[in-house]
Amino acid sequence: MAHLEVQPRKKSSMWIWLIIGLLIVAVILFFLMRSNNKDQSVIATTDTIASTSKPIVAADPDWNNVNFNAPDTQYEEVTGKGIVVRSNDQYTIYSLGENILFATDKSTLEGDADSQLKQIAASLNKRFPHAQIGVYGHADAKGTSDHNSQLAAERAAAVKIWLIQHGDVAENKISVHSLGETKPLADNNNAAGRQQNRSVEIVAFPGK
Template identity: 50%
Template sequence: MAHLEVKPKSGTPWWLWLLLAIIALAILLFLFKGCGNKTADVVTTDSTAVSTDTTLNKEDALAATEPDWNKVDFNAPKSSDPDVTDKDISVSGNDEYTIYTLGENILFATDQNAVQGSAEAKLKQIVASLNKRYKGASIGVFGNTDSTGTAGHNKQLGAERAAAVKDWLVKTGGVEDGKVSIHSFGEKEPVASNATASGRQQNRNVEIVAFPTKQ
């Protein structure tokens, strides 16, 4: 009888294993990429929602924003107010706002920043006009000085004088605290020449601006 030699089967070729490994790696990369895209979609959705909320917040904020005080023309034409009869009070302005001006010497004693008693009757006239014509309006109190001293000192002095007038308007005049803001020009907005004593006296003043909020 003839002898038949049976050869054992050879193992799986190495290149087939390599091919399977490459295919598996490609599948894993595809899955990871898909997960990354889903994450990006969620972030985009959240970002849109935040953006919408921000828009709403901005609208709310705009409703409470102060007027643009830079628009106030302190050289506006003089006007009159039947509730303001004191000649020491200057009234000016236009259809958008009214400016009440009082000299520093009327409001304050020399080198002082506390409103003196003799000025209260004048401030009461201004408050009467504010309550009658500008109830709920934004009120800006501006302090002005002459050019004597340093610019920094004058800026601070103007702010202190404005703060003192605001304090009186709120505590004695009954004006709403949140409606009154303080500003200081220092020596930057003179209404007369600082070369003369009378001019410097005119430049030392406090201006109260009533700026009605537009509906």
């Protein structure tokens, strides 16, 4: 009987197929990662375009930090005695401190208020047609602080109503603020000073 010698299977062929398989997996992973990077790049580009295409919205006015001692400004349309115009690069202030707009402890406009407010309204519409308008009410130091704060708010509201009804200023552009007796325009220790403190200041905030 012939003796058959069985040769063991060579292991080298297994290693070749294993290497080929690993190369195939590596190629597949490479293309998957490349495709994912492209998707991320598209998303990032889209986000950048979206963020840069958003409209720039002006910040709301900081009504609590108005500097009422801003430098004086001259507007040719404002000629009324006692109207002082001040401005900086953020807002313009129309002060009616020397005009007697209100009687003691009253919030009803009186005296020469109409003619003075007409000049201010005309200036607002000419120079700041799209501005936000803040009306600040003042009171003299007589009475309690709470009472004067309420009275000043009522005076500012009276001017707001006038600007809407007679000054052609849109209601949604006007806000009312009370300074009460906290920022007097003149000396509260004499009658003339207290008269000046029964007044308002109108601030136009154009934004950017």
